[in-house]
Amino acid sequence: MDLSAGESIIYQGHPSWRSTLGLYIKGLFLCAILGAIAAGVSRIVEDEVKMAWVVVVFLVSFLLVVLFGYLKRIGTQYTITTRRLHIRRGILNRATEETRVERIQNANTTQSFLERVLRVGTVDFDVASDERAGLFKFQGVESPQEVVRAVDRAMTGEARSGGDPAAPATGV
Numbered sequence: 170m171d172l173s174a175g176e177s178i179i180y181q182g183h184p185s186w187r188s189t190l191g192l193y194i195k196g197l198f199l200c201a202i203l204g205a206i207a208a209g210v211s212r213i214v215e216d217e218v219k220m221a222w223v224v225v226v227f228l229v230s231f232l233l234v235v236l237f238g239y240l241k242r243i244g245t246q247y248t249i250t251t252r253r254l255h256i257r258r259g260i261l262n263r264a265t266e267e268t269r270v271e272r273i274q275n276a277n278t279t280q281s282f283l284e285r286v287l288r289v290g291t292v293d294f295d296v297a298s299d300e301r302a303g304l305f306k307f308q309g310v311e312s313p314q315e316v317v318r319a320v321d322r323a324m325t326g327e328a329r330s331g332g333d334p335a336a337p338a339t340g341v
Contacts, residue, residue: 170248170250170255170257172250173252175251176250176251176252176253177250177251178248178249178250179249179250179251179319179322179323180247180248180249180315180316180319181246181247181248181249182246182247182310182311183242183243183245183246183247184242184245184247184289184308184309184310185287185288185289185309185310185311186242187287187288187289187309187311188242188284188287188289188308188309188310189238189239189241189242189309190287191283192234192237192238192241193234193235193238196230196231196234196235196237196238197231197234199230199234200227200230200231200234201227203226203227203230204223204224204226204227204230205223206226207222207223207225207226207227208222208223210222211223240260242309243260244258244259244260245257245258247307247310247316249316249319249320249323250270250323251270251323251326252269252270252323253267253268253269253270254267254268254270254273254294254305254320255267256305256307266305268294268296268305270320270323270324271324272296272297273294273295273296273297273320273324274295274296274297275294275295276292276293276294276295276316276317276320276321277292277293277294277295278290278291278292278293278313278314278316278317279291279293280313288311288312289309289310289311289313290309290310290313291306291307291308291309291310291313292306292307292310292313292316292317292320293305293306294306294307294320
């Protein structure tokens with residue numbers, strides 16, 4: 170992200186690794202199903218279950234799930250500057266969303282029970298005259314309240330004036 174003159178980063182981070190646990194759990198079930206399919210195919214082809222086939226299919230599919238989750242996580246970056254909120258998604262294909270701090274009307278956090286246990290959540294920003302209401306979100310962030318405080322600092326100008334000793338903050 171290119172910063173303009175006088176603009177500084179208050180918060181920068183990715184979704185937490187804990188926010189991808191649901192993906193990994195679903196992936197484990199998918200890997201088990203693929204392993205069962207491999208067992209069935211080996212039984213049909215070889216007249217016995219070849220455990221080597223099952224293990225290879227399970228491990229390869231599990232590695233693909235882990236790689237997908239990791240790439241999805243590191244391919245998403247959230248940035249709050251003294252002037253803008255910026256979301257960048259993707260590694261090969263890029264999609265960016267950006268809004269000016271002055272356009273933010275509300276910042277709402279949501280956390281399910283599991284997200285509270287994992288200490289992650291979603292910060293949903295209400296943006297003035299935004300046709301895509303509810304779509305500007307920082308999802309799966311660690312300490313969503315810290316993100317809201319960073320937006321508050323950007324909106325009040327504390328980060329520009331040096332009034333907040335904790336700025337700049339980063340989260341991963």
